[in-house]
Amino acid sequence: xxxxxxxxxxxxxxxxxxxxxxxxxxxxxxxxxxxxxxxxxxxxxxxxxxxxxxxxxxxxxxxxxxxxxxxxxxxxxxxxxxxxxxxxxxxxxxxxxxxxxxxxxxxxxxxxxxxxxxxxxxxxxxxxxxxxxxxxxxxxxxxxxxxxxxxxxxxxxxxxxxxxxxxxxxxxxxxxxxxxxxxxxxxxxxxxxxxxxxxxxxxxxxxxxxxxxxxxxxxxxxxxxxxxxxxxxxxxxxxxxxxxxxxxxxxxxxxxxxxxxxxxxxxxxxxxxxxxxxxxxxxxxxxxxxxxxxxxxxxxxxxxxxxxxxxxxxxxxxxxxxxxxxxxxxxxxxxxxxxxxxxxxxxxxxxxxxxxxxxxxxxxxxxxxxxxxxxxxxxxxxxx
Amino acid sequence: xxxxxxxxxxxxxxxxxxxxxxxxxxxxxxxxxxxxxxxxxxxxxxxxxxxxxxxxxxxxxxxxxxxxxxxxxxxxxxxxxxxxxxxxxxxxxxxxxxxxxxxxxxxxxxxxxxxxxxxxxxxxxxxxxxxxxxxxxxxxxxxxxxxxxxxxxxxxxxxxxxxxxxxxxxxxxxxxxxxxxxxxxxxxxxxxxxxxxxxxxxxxxxxxxxxxxxxxxxxxxxxxxxxxxxxxxxxxxxxxxxxxxxxxxxxxxxxxxxxxxxxxxxxxxxxxxxxxxxxxxxxxxxxxxxxxxxxxxxxxxxxxxxxxxxxxxxxxxxxxxxxxxxxxxxxxxxxxxxxxxxxxxxxxxxxxxxxxxxxxxxxxxxxxxxxxxxxxxxxxxxxx
Numbered sequence: 001x002x003x004x005x006x007x008x009x010x011x012x013x014x015x016x017x018x019x020x021x022x023x024x025x026x027x028x029x030x031x032x033x034x035x036x037x038x039x040x041x042x043x044x045x046x047x048x049x050x051x052x053x054x055x056x057x058x059x060x061x062x063x064x065x066x067x068x069x070x071x072x073x074x075x076x077x078x079x080x081x082x083x084x085x086x087x088x089x090x091x092x093x094x095x096x097x098x099x100x101x102x103x104x105x106x107x108x109x110x111x112x113x114x115x116x117x118x119x120x121x122x123x124x125x126x127x128x129x130x131x132x133x134x135x136x137x138x139x140x141x142x143x144x145x146x147x148x149x150x151x152x153x154x155x156x157x158x159x160x161x162x163x164x165x166x167x168x169x170x171x172x173x174x175x176x177x178x179x180x181x182x183x184x185x186x187x188x189x190x191x192x193x194x195x196x197x198x199x200x201x202x203x204x205x206x207x208x209x210x211x212x213x214x215x216x217x218x219x220x221x222x223x224x225x226x227x228x229x230x231x232x233x234x235x236x237x238x239x240x241x242x243x244x245x246x247x248x249x250x251x252x253x254x255x256x257x258x259x260x261x262x263x264x265x266x267x268x269x270x271x272x273x274x275x276x277x278x279x280x281x282x283x284x285x286x287x288x289x290x291x292x293x294x295x296x297x298x299x300x301x302x303x304x305x306x307x308x309x310x311x312x313x314x315x316x317x318x319x320x321x322x323x324x325x326x327x328x329x330x331x332x333x334x335x336x337x338x339x340x341x342x343x344x345x346x347x348x349x350x351x352x353x354x355x356x357x358x359x360x361x362x363x364x365x366x367x368x369x370x371x372x373x374x375x376x377x378x379x380x381x382x383x384x
Numbered sequence: 385x386x387x388x389x390x391x392x393x394x395x396x397x398x399x400x401x402x403x404x405x406x407x408x409x410x411x412x413x414x415x416x417x418x419x420x421x422x423x424x425x426x427x428x429x430x431x432x433x434x435x436x437x438x439x440x441x442x443x444x445x446x447x448x449x450x451x452x453x454x455x456x457x458x459x460x461x462x463x464x465x466x467x468x469x470x471x472x473x474x475x476x477x478x479x480x481x482x483x484x485x486x487x488x489x490x491x492x493x494x495x496x497x498x499x500x501x502x503x504x505x506x507x508x509x510x511x512x513x514x515x516x517x518x519x520x521x522x523x524x525x526x527x528x529x530x531x532x533x534x535x536x537x538x539x540x541x542x543x544x545x546x547x548x549x550x551x552x553x554x555x556x557x558x559x560x561x562x563x564x565x566x567x568x569x570x571x572x573x574x575x576x577x578x579x580x581x582x583x584x585x586x587x588x589x590x591x592x593x594x595x596x597x598x599x600x601x602x603x604x605x606x607x608x609x610x611x612x613x614x615x616x617x618x619x620x621x622x623x624x625x626x627x628x629x630x631x632x633x634x635x636x637x638x639x640x641x642x643x644x645x646x647x648x649x650x651x652x653x654x655x656x657x658x659x660x661x662x663x664x665x666x667x668x669x670x671x672x673x674x675x676x677x678x679x680x681x682x683x684x685x686x687x688x689x690x691x692x693x694x695x696x697x698x699x700x701x702x703x704x705x706x707x708x709x710x711x712x713x714x715x716x717x718x719x720x721x722x723x724x725x726x727x728x729x730x731x732x733x734x735x736x737x738x739x740x741x742x743x744x745x746x747x748x749x750x751x752x753x754x755x756x757x758x759x760x761x762x763x764x765x766x767x768x
Contacts, residue, residue: 028725294718299715300719308691341412
């Protein structure tokens with residue numbers, strides 16, 4: 001199929017900021033796009049050819065939407081996989097595959113997958129309900145402290161909790177979950193791997209998440225990671241193994257820990273463009289969104305090398321502000337060289353809501369890091 | 385006015401490929417956009433917030449459209465300037481200014497403007513009608529050969545003709561025109577200058593148009609131009625002078641000749657993002673479209689420096705093909721590193737129609753030039 005001249009239609013499940021950035025690239029390639037999103041104010045609405053409002057978890061909605069497209073992809077994992085499976089059975093191309101999505105959607109099955117494929121990951125125990133954990137601690141099959149993770153719908157910070165005592169346990173929802181060994185780590189790393197149906201593979205440089213020294217929050221995503229070459233090679237090798245194990249088509253972002261003794265452990269994956277790859281829009285020869293399109297359309301993979309060093313700062317809603325958003329001092333950061341804001345177009349801010357990101361690029365990493373700090377200290381996402 | 389959080393609306397006259405690329409950037413900044421274009425199949429239609437179909441030369445259409453926006457800009461010069469003047473009188477911000485547009489729309493007044501401002505340009509004589517030229521030649525106030533240019537609506541090749549004899553003259557339309565001295569030149573260069581209402585100025589590196597050795601057609605736009613540093617500085621100095629002379633706000637692309645004795649002569653200007661700046665999307669810290677937005681919104685100017693060398697190849701319809709477009713071998717060029725196609729989304733090709741462009745970037749200019757040649761030799765815009 002020639003994606004550049006036929007009546008080809010690409011369907012995207014989810015029309016948030018990732019969908020929006022993916023749509024920039026579909027415009028470059030002139031690909032006809034359909035978006036399904038529950039919100040009538042979805043950021044992607046303005047840049048797609050056809051917009052459908054509907055529940056991504058509803059079988060009929062996803063199935064009917066999917067029938068309109070030639071290739072289907074996602075910008076969010078929480079979609080109705082049964083519908084995608086039926087569409088795939090009926091001959092639609094669905095990337096990532098429903099099987100992969102099903103494995104990833106549940107953190108317990110995702111972790112079991114790693115164990116099965118001999119991919120290094122922190123040890124864990126699986127529980128059908130949080131309430132079963134107490135007995136395990138009493139029976140000495142589990143010790144405090146550990147990391148509790150809900151098996152389903154765990155997002156950035158929500159659904160993850162360090163548990164140090166019985167009272168911590170009591171505060172948790174009684175759901176399917178895992179208790180994961182606490183591994184002291186030096187660095188949180190990520191590697192994006194892209195693969196097309198022909199099996200051509202492209203792997204991006206390792207990026208590093210730099211945390212705020214006090215608040216336990218990622219402040220900067222830095223490419224390339226400031227780590228030893230041997231560690232970087234190991235991280236890329238493992239990321240490739242994860243992609244191959246899933247027989248994955250499209251982008252796969254693999255989040256990893258570099259432990260204190262330089263072991264790499266896989267934390268979790270995202271089978272789509274990912275926050276850790278946003279730097280690539282300004283820094284890479286082929287940005288992650290274009291690469292995802294190339295992969296799912298079975299086009300040749302593009303170069304994953306960087307033109308310059310890149311650092312990404314998330315723009316999240318400041319604490320204490322809720323309502324119509326204001327990007328305070330955005331004009332100040334535009335005075336700094338190599339600074340590009342990406343505003344996602346959400347109308348309302350609330351504390352910690354992802355409202356955009358800023359990329360800082362520079363030939364020199366040290367300089368980029370300085371500018372990134374200035375950006376971080378200057379811009380504030382508040383309300384009117 | 386805060387463009388990032390208010391009910392600000394940007395109106396763009398023209399919704400072709402330039403408008404479309406400008407819209408990518410409005411998405412990044414989350415700017416609300418209105419487009420006016422005569423074609424209901426305009427490439428920009430899919431990426432703007434509100435689309436209006438209408439005649440850009442019609443007073444009422446432009447005036448009524450303009451009233452809906454807070455700031456107005458253009459992606460094409462042939463618009464109704466009277467309407468823009470009225471809008472400006474009523475307090476709308478219009479960039480470029482209607483005065484500048486009026487000067488530029490007519491090649492005779494544009495040339496007179498350069499003379500008036502002591503900006504170097506080839507000598508010329510102005511004629512109300514082509515038919516008056518014969519008398520001038522007979523009276524020896526003009527000699528063959530010279531370059532005939534129609535004063536209005538002259539576009540790439542159309543409206544420009546080298547006249548060597550009376551019979552050449554007979555073939556020309558009888559319209560307002562100029563007869564311009566033929567100046568032998570080494571290089572055709574261009575410099576893009578951006579200026580915001582506060583007067584902050586940013587100037588891009590000089591680019592070079594490389595012509596096909598036989599066909600008289602630009603094959604490659606190359607940044608930076610492979611010329612002596614002193615010539616580049618002179619070209620930038622003159623481009624800045626042109627921008628200042630117009631008191632210009634927004635982008636101004638200044639096309640110039642480098643004569644055989646290294647003099648710089650201004651050929652013509654475009655008061656908007658321009659083909660000669662397309663390389664900047666992949667190569668520059670701030671691409672021309674983002675820079676135009678920064679300028680007209682009175683934001684700080686971004687860095688005009690390049691991350692890497694950039695070469696642009698236009699994708700024009702091949703001779704002998706007319707109808708639904710096919711980009712033959714596009715998958716082949718995607719195998720080459722640093723190659724990005726931009727497909728404008730026009731449904732039908734015809735000989736020499738601009739259908740898209742391809743950017744080639746590389747750390748090394750010699751390598752970029754080699755890849756560009758491969759791209760040029762590989763991809764073909766044909767019809768089904």
